[in-house]
Amino acid sequence: MLKVVGLTLWMVILLLHSPAGFAQEVPSHVxxxxxxxxxxxxxxxxxxxxxxxxxxxxxxxxxxxxxxxAEIHDPSRTNFGLTMDEIWLAFEFSTSSRIQENTFLxxxxxxxxxVDFYLLGNGKLLAEQxxxxxxxxxxxxxxxxxxxFPVSLSPNSDYQAFLRVRSEGTLTVPVTLWQGDGLxxxxxxxxxxxxxxxxxxxxxxxxxxxxxxxxRDTLYLTYVGxxxxxxxxxxxxxxxxxxxxxPGSPWLAHLSPTGGVAAAGVFGTLFVxxxxxxxxxxxxxxxxxxxxxxxxxxxxLTAVFxxxxxxxxxxxxxxxVFSVVALLMGAVSLxxxxxxxxxxxxxxxxxxLGVLVIALHNVGVLPSNSFTTNALLIGSAxxxxxxxxxxxxxxxxxxxxxxxxxxxxxxxxxQANHDPLTGLANRKHLxxxxxxxxxxxxxxxxxxxxxxxxxxxxxxxxxxYGHTAGxxxxxxxxxxxxxxxxxxxTVARIGGDEFVLLLEGIQKDxxxxxxxxxxxxxxxxxxxxxxxxxxxxxxSIGVAIYPDDTxxxxxxxxxxxxxxxxHKGNRITD
Numbered sequence: 350m351l352k353v354v355g356l357t358l359w360m361v362i363l364l365l366h367s368p369a370g371f372a373q374e375v376p377s378h379v380x381x382x383x384x385x386x387x388x389x390x391x392x393x394x395x396x397x398x399x400x401x402x403x404x405x406x407x408x409x410x411x412x413x414x415x416x417x418x419a420e421i422h423d424p425s426r427t428n429f430g431l432t433m434d435e436i437w438l439a440f441e442f443s444t445s446s447r448i449q450e451n452t453f454l455x456x457x458x459x460x461x462x463x464v465d466f467y468l469l470g471n472g473k474l475l476a477e478q479x480x481x482x483x484x485x486x487x488x489x490x491x492x493x494x495x496x497x498f499p500v501s502l503s504p505n506s507d508y509q510a511f512l513r514v515r516s517e518g519t520l521t522v523p524v525t526l527w528q529g530d531g532l533x534x535x536x537x538x539x540x541x542x543x544x545x546x547x548x549x550x551x552x553x554x555x556x557x558x559x560x561x562x563x564x565r566d567t568l569y570l571t572y573v574g575x576x577x578x579x580x581x582x583x584x585x586x587x588x589x590x591x592x593x594x595x596p597g598s599p600w601l602a603h604l605s606p607t608g609g610v611a612a613a614g615v616f617g618t619l620f621v622x623x624x625x626x627x628x629x630x631x632x633x634x635x636x637x638x639x640x641x642x643x644x645x646x647x648x649x650l651t652a653v654f655x656x657x658x659x660x661x662x663x664x665x666x667x668x669x670v671f672s673v674v675a676l677l678m679g680a681v682s683l684x685x686x687x688x689x690x691x692x693x694x695x696x697x698x699x700x701x702l703g704v705l706v707i708a709l710h711n712v713g714v715l716p717s718n719s720f721t722t723n724a725l726l727i728g729s730a731x732x733x734x735x736x737x738x739x740x741x742x743x744x745x746x747x748x749x750x751x752x753x754x755x756x757x758x759x760x761x762x763x764q765a766n767h768d769p770l771t772g773l774a775n776r777k778h779l780x781x782x783x784x785x786x787x788x789x790x791x792x793x794x795x796x797x798x799x800x801x802x803x804x805x806x807x808x809x810x811x812x813x814y815g816h817t818a819g820x821x822x823x824x825x826x827x828x829x830x831x832x833x834x835x836x837x838x839t840v841a842r843i844g845g846d847e848f849v850l851l852l853e854g855i856q857k858d859x860x861x862x863x864x865x866x867x868x869x870x871x872x873x874x875x876x877x878x879x880x881x882x883x884x885x886x887x888x889s890i891g892v893a894i895y896p897d898d899t900x901x902x903x904x905x906x907x908x909x910x911x912x913x914x915x916h917k918g919n920r921i922t923d
Contacts, residue, residue: 365782367657378442380502382449384531388440388510388524389427393418393438402435404474407511411439428716429523430661438512438522446504449528456480456496458722459588460606465513466498466627470506477722482588482603485598494588497532517658518606521722542723543587546730550580553733557740563690568623572740574616576733582609583726607661609651614645614667621675624693628682634674641671672701688750689743696735703728770820771827772843779849781786782839783902786853790895797895798861800850801909802830802868803917805887807846818878829871849909861892 378391393416395407402410410416416439419426429436457462459774462483468476479490480496491497502508514522527535554576561569584590585605595601622629622638623628629635644667676697682690706724709715720727774782804826812817823842830840830848839851855861859918872888891913893905 378440378524379440379445380448380528381445382447382528384449384528384534385530386442386526388442388454388526389522390607391419391440391523392427392524393439393441394426395439395922396429397433397435397437398433402437402513402514404511407437407439407513408469408509411511422739427523430519430521430714431658431665432520433515433517433658433672436514436520436522437510438514438524439556440510440524440902441508442510442526443507444502444504448502448504451529452500452502453491453527453532454498454500455493455527456512457525457531458519458521459591460516460518460586460603461496461514461520461522461604462516462518463495463514465678467511468500469511471511475508476500482591482627483599485599486602492592493536498705501524513630517656518661519622519738523718523722536862543589545581546726548581549730550576550733553737553918554580555560556749557737560740561829568620569740571616571620571623572736575613575620578609578613578616579729579733580609581728582607582613585609586725602689604652604657608649608662610668611645611649611652611660614671615642615649618642618645618671618694621678624689624739625678625682626687628678628685628687631685632681637674638730641674645671667706672697672704676701688746690915692742696732696739699735700728700732703732723815755916768842771823773848774839775829776841776843779839779843779851781840782851783905787895787902788850789853795854796897797851798855798864799893799895799905799909800864800868801891802848802850802905803889803912803913804846805872805889805917806884807886810884810886814878814880814882818880818884822876822884825876826871826886826888829874833867833871855894861894863891865892889913891916 375420378386378388378461380386385508393411395410395416397651398901416437425440454466460482464479466476466478466480467474478490478498480498485490489496491499493797512522512524514520524668554573557569559574560574561567561573581590581594581603584594584600585608590605591599591602594605618641622642630636646666648660648667651663676694679690679694679697683694703724703726705865706715706721706728715721766775766781767773768775783799789795790797804822807819807822810822823846826848827840827842830850834840834850834852841847841851843849843850852860852864868888868890872886875883875885877883891909891911893899893912894911895902895905899905899910
């Protein structure tokens with residue numbers, strides 16, 4: 350656990366220090382035959398916090414040196430975090446004699462609200478194009494999840510490119526110039542990764558939804574809500590909502606990154622509260638996760654009805670707090686050995702890393718690169734897989750606990766209904782079986798017999814050979830009686846040396862005569878003791894038939910007892 354947290358902190362520290370650690374001189378940018386050229390490190394930047402700046406005024410400010418220019422190779426220059434300012438970026442580049450056809454300028458952050466692109470050559474405006482997630486997908490210059498502009502370049506020429514960008518969400522502008530089929534080759538890898546992510550997400554969504562329908566446990570439904578809305582948020586960040594889900598609804602595509610993550614937070618906090626069970630209460634923090642859930646809900650409403658920018662700030666702060674608190678509660682659950690805590694902690698370590706990196710990227714601390722811009726995607730994919738394992742582990746441990754409880758319950762029930770020495774039914778269980786037999790006999794019209802058996806010489810054997818010998822006799826007689834009867838019959842020991850048989854479907858004359866003969870053979874057979882000696886015990890038998898002799902169960906016992914004593918008296922007389 351400490352190693353995982355240490356590795357997480359080390360990676361964050363490494364990322365925080367990477368721009369300065371790898372600083373170098375900015376080279377002059379010449380577009381040659383290479384398929385990919387990153388323009389962001391050499392961008393000149395102007396921040397406008399006033400009304401929208403026209404192009405001619407931006408060019409004038411650029412020529413006057415009002416744009417800040419890069420002095421070192423800094424990949425984070427075009428990451429501005431959460432800001433409402435209008436950002437202008439200017440690039441100067443020249444082309445060599447060997448350039449490829451089909452040139453595209455890509456802004457690799459799809460959730461920007463408004464992006465205006467201007468291309469100038471020899472002081473003349475050569476191209477002007479608009480993009481942004483506030484436009485319908487069909488209104489983009491190129492049908493692409495990111496903001497892509499087709500660019501026409503000539504060999505051995507000098508160009509200036511200006512970008513004007515506004516966004517209520519995270520404003521980061523990674524700019525790449527692609528030639529030939531470079532962009533489409535890059536897209537193959539990107540879409541393969543996104544396809545893998547959403548394939549995993551979809552499988553987990555459907556699997557846990559079926560588990561909910563099967564088990565009716567709302568914990569799985571809460572997890573499904575978390576997965577679903579987090580997927581929508583990720584789709585918004587990666588431009589897939591505008592391309593595939595709502596290509597004709599810019600408002601929904603614009604809302605999906607912050608709105609999706611906020612809605613996921615509502616379910617995620619409730620999932621953590623349910624999953625960790627008693628841990629929040631033990632820490633006296635049972636109120637915290639529900640409060641964060643309400644805060645996420647209010648953030649979602651803020652994004653829809655009030656201010657997207659305020660909601661974007663809130664969702665980043667809430668996500669950092671939520672992730673840290675969930676991780677700490679998970680660590681406590683792991684210490685307390687709560688079910689599923691191992692995978693839960695690993696899941697939230699992965700998610701926390703993703704949230705911290707994307708949050709630090711969103712506020713402008715970390716640079717834009719393939720890791721930082723996809724940190725939440727990577728972290729959430731890892732987290733969802735591990736949380737599914739945590740759910741499975743939790744279910745397995747709870748099933749084991751329930752199985753042990755059932756076994757204990759069955760043992761207690763057996764102890765309550767059976768004689769501890771012989772394992773036969775006791776008086777309580779016999780009474781229950783007797784009432785059931787009477788009810789069946791009343792419906793079917795059949796009779797049943799109650800046979801009371803007393804051991805004649807048991808006290809003498811007990812006094813002569815000891816209680817161990819007496820137990821041997823009881824066990825032997827009990828086993829013999831069970832072997833004599835059917836599985837549907839009941840054999841009970843209701844006193845020290847008194848046994849009872851409950852036999853259903855008995856025909857009075859034929860069956861009783863055979864039963865008495867069989868019981869007499871059992872009583873007259875020598876019983877071996879552990880000491881190597883043998884004893885004869887003898888059985889006195891009394892029988893009463895329901896309903897022939899009586900329909901009252903208490904009277905049935907009395908009549909069987911009376912018959913047994915008559916039989917005992919006759920045996921003594923004989």
